Amino acid sequence: MYRTQEKVATSFLVDDANDLIASHHDLIASYRDALEKARSDQLGRLFQALLEDHRADITRLSAVVNEHGGEPTEKPDAGQLTARLRVIFGNLLSEAGMVRAMLTGENKLLQEYTRAIRNLVDSRGLAAALEANRLATQTRIARLEVAIGMD
Template identity: 50%
Template sequence: MYVTHEKVAVEFLLDDLNDLVHSHADLIATYEDAQKQVKAPELKRLLEQLREDQAINVQLLAQLVSEHGGKLNDTTDIGQIAPRMRVVFGSLLSDGAVVRALHTAEAKLVQEYTRAINNLTYIPGLESVLESNRLSTQRRQGRLQIAINLDE
């Protein structure tokens, strides 16, 4: 079988994009868990908004995967259960501990986007979506930081 540079690049691209989609799917599940755990109604609403924002990021990534001929894999990854467990254990302490767990998970997602941007920007049309999603993730992280500050 003859493998071209373009084919290899697309396969790596699809793997990296689906890794980001997995991370978002895990965070969406984590936000759902967090919404069930927190007591403050305002915080529940905030977490719902942030969860919906995650879903928008997944839609943008799904469009990229589709444009490059791939199949979206948006299932959660059992290996990424740690953030969900932090939320559950945090709920035993306070709403603030739950929010801090989400903040940490969002920080890891920012790192994943930074790595993806550094590795994949040579593919046309990809950089703008990755940058947009990274900024969206940073905004969510900022909103969570505000909630943490209010809890202290």
């Protein structure tokens, strides 16, 4: 019976971590769109750096998924289209509009991490990965907020 409960908890953990990974893939796709539309080199460099930061977050979460016997997802969530449309429409207004669209996506991800940490199951490596990724998300948000002021 104990093994069954442990496996159930592990499958929930893997599913939750994969949901976060899919959200990172969503934002990577949005950053790629934003990179194509960025007019300034400075903004392009920022978007590229933030995209790479998401890849590091995926790597951290993927290690936890692998450690718990799961397979990390390699595709975005169904919500990707909405995030990408925000970037496209944001670009029609200005580069600041595009940055605001990315900021909206990052804020949603921060909420996902806050919820995951609140519902945390104490398991190998998960707490550290969630905290590190939440901090990285907060840093990306701060960098985007500064970028809005540059437009």
